[in-house]
Amino acid sequence: MRKVRSLAGDSVNLLLYRESGRSDDQVEEALWKLNPTLAEHGPVLSAGIWVTLPELDSKPAAITPVRAWD
Template identity: 85%
Template sequence: MRKVRSVAGDSVNLLLYRESGRSDDQAEEALWALNPQLAEQGPVLPADVWVTLPELDTKPAAIKPVTAWD
């Protein structure tokens, strides 16, 4: 696991996407599990908050598209 610092104005999704290339539900759930204290920071993170990144595959799991006939 890697630790990174937030930049002023980062959201959790933006930080996760910038550092791992992913911001899907699975990646975000793993990040929140490792960093439960981030919720106290609010929706926009201040600068220099340490965030532990989860170990993720580079590509998210394939998502089956939903059609109107499903």
């Protein structure tokens, strides 16, 4: 796991995407488990908040599309 600092105006999704190239549900859930007090900073993070990033697979799990006729 590595730690990064937020930039002014970052949201959790933006920070995740910038640092890992992903912002899907799996990686976001892992981030919240590692940073339980992060929500106290609100939806927009100020600069300099340390955030622990989870260890990730390089690609998210494949999502099977849902079709109306299935």
